[in-house]
Amino acid sequence: MLAGGSGTRLRPITHTSAKQLVPVANKPVLFYGLEAIAETGIQEVGLVVGDTHEEIEAAVGDGSAFGLQVTYLRQQAPLGLAHGVLIARDFLGDEDFVMYLGDNFIVGGINDLVDRFAARRPAAQILLTKVGDPTQFGVAELDTAGRVIGLEEKPARPKSDLALVGVYLFSPAVHKAVAELKPSWRGELEITDAIQWLIEAGMNVESSEISGYWKDTGNVTDMLEVNRLVLESLEPRIDGLVDEASELVGRVVVEPGAVVERSRVVGPVIIGAGTRIQDSYVGPFTSVGAGCVVTGSELDYSIVLPESSIKGVGRIESSLIGHHVEVTASVNTPKAHRLVLGDHSKVQIGT
Structure with missing residues (x-):
């Protein structure tokens, strides 16, 4: 599993946080991938990590929480997906393996994909989906x-609209392909080039088109969309305190230690442990992390990471707000705001 990317499309959040740990419905994206892998019956995972390795290792631990045995493989720089395979060579040995990108989100898991690979055992099996702008992805012909x-990484003139989803299955044949690679124009060892090498060597490369939902959570728009999707299946649960002056509508989760006072919360919404919501409105498809404070404000279709505070703000919508952020009232500014705030930010917003 690869979790070594720098997450430039999620800046400024990823200046201080691993992109794979940005939460969806208050759970890191990476955790959904680890759960999907565990569901297949796979027990051993090599987790390729980079500069954010300490944060990821602290969150994942030894993998036992997922029913997995995790070995950490350090990548000194994000030099491409195939480079991740290269540094995992000793760990992988001569076994078949799944390569799963840690910032990808797939509804429905990968069990069927793994079963098909085990039954047919091609040199490689890839998962494809139709996209609107294939220039942003690896594209299959x-x-x-x-x-x-044929495969090409982020082509200027795509030959199809079929993009590679971030899950690949390989036989040990891919190691020879990776060993032959040279860096691309991006300075990276491209996994698309490795698969192309297998094709040109006459080996069997199979594909299937994804039937469920997939997102590469590499930007704010996609993060919010995935958050919306996960919250759609939320089961209401009140483990915290909600006073009589508050109104909860629809599917709302109030986690232990959270307090909702004189507020209206319209689900699906999740309020994290120890968070306090006072004199506020929290609208649909919003996740508020643990230890936050929201007072005298309106929050809608947003993700708020733990230990942040939003006080006296008219309205915030379609926003991703980092850890330990302070958003407070100012004057003579618009009533609605769209924010992407990195950790430890301080912002004044008009009432």
């Missing part, structure tokens, strides 16, 4: 029979 005949 298929022949009339649906066989993979």
